Amino acid sequence: MAILEVTGLSKHFGELEVIRDISFSLEKGESLAIIGSSGSGKTTLLRCLTALETPDTGVIRVSGDTVFDAAQPRPKGAQARANQLRFGLVFQSFNLFPQYTALKNVTLAAELLAKERADYKANKKRILSEIAEKGRAALESVGLSAKADNYPHQLSGGQQQRVAIARALMLEPDILCFDEPTSALDPELTGEVLNVIRSLADRDTTMLIVTHEMQFARQVADNVLFMDGGVIVEYGKAEDVIGNPREERTRRFLERYSNERYSSNG
């Protein structure tokens, strides 16, 4: 069974239909790259999945459980948050909490969730030290053990984004989503973030990655989904879609993309 099944997802802002009738599925351990020019709806799709936007139509299922159904009343409170935690999201602009250290950024949400446990009061000390331990391990997995006590403004953009990845991993989401994770970074800092994502793919983390890094998508993603004008134009194995696209629109996009790349490098 697919870990994620999306059926007939649509979303409009005012008159503009940003995504239209999107359906796809994702297997456990699979990494799927979503590519397309800006305005193609790929970020909106990600924001619909992570409940930052409410789709107009469609159904989202995770491991067979319906986490969103436009035809049903919206779940509220604890159920909504439980659904929320099925997905992790790494933002383009990191969105770390500036007043907390790297470690606290990673552990804060887990600490707040732990307060709802029935045994929290009795085992507070042990629970918090376990969370701190886990937070340090998460930072270590992105290569930032040494920066645990630094505040976000003391870190480079690449380091901040790695903290943000650790923060998302901490809650063990079923599906980890990335919204153009390297777009806000200086070119020389993208490598360290991409390497972290690559290592997650090697460990079979289920991931949805909205990206402009075609080479990276080709190397790391199992499958690629190309969007244009709010619809899925092409879907298939990464090397097929990027290396040998079937659709004319995909071909044009990749051509334009490599031209831009070329001219910006030259």
Next chain:
Amino acid sequence: MFTPEGAVVLGKLLDGFVLNLQIFVITLIGSLPLGLIIMFGSRSRLGLRVFGRKFRPIRLLTRGFVWVIRGTPLMLQLIFVFYGPGLMGLPPIKSRVTATLVTFVINYAAYFSEIFRGGIDSIPQGQYEAGQVLGMTKRQVFFKVVLLQVVKRVTPSVGNEIITLVKDTSLSRIISVTEILFVADNYTRQGLLWPLFTTAVFFLVFNGLVTLALGRIERKMDYFRA
């Protein structure tokens, strides 16, 4: 000034200034939380659609209220609160200091509410979204993520208001509260001029202390950028 009579005058000025300080402290304690409540009102999204337009009664009322309070002189508001009820045939307010406190708390709360609103609106949407995707409740996002960033951002503006408040306490002389300028003015009428100029020292010294305290608060939040 440095005569036994001078010492008596200074004592009277000090008595007056104690009243200024009392008004200052109570106004501050009352208006900061009230300002927070007014701010929530002026950001309220509660409402309904009327002929395709969004109508938000709570927001409309609070913003109208803030407009009136900020749009009229504080001195006039003092006169209105103290003499108004009596003129309208209602039971008059007996205590001049109470009338002053009521006016000041409301007036300063209106200003603080706008400063707080600006502070909250300046926090990037991404902070709320990051909290949401991490499974935090709206309450947790506000108190654990947003609030301290807002406090840091508004401290300089709030500090400005606080220093203005120290001096504004003297406006209460318009309804004959015997604060420091009222006391000094009485001496001026008797031909004794130095007490009036000496009041400046009281304000300067106290505002110096306020400035130091504000600086300390700002430095406490220097460890992060927001």
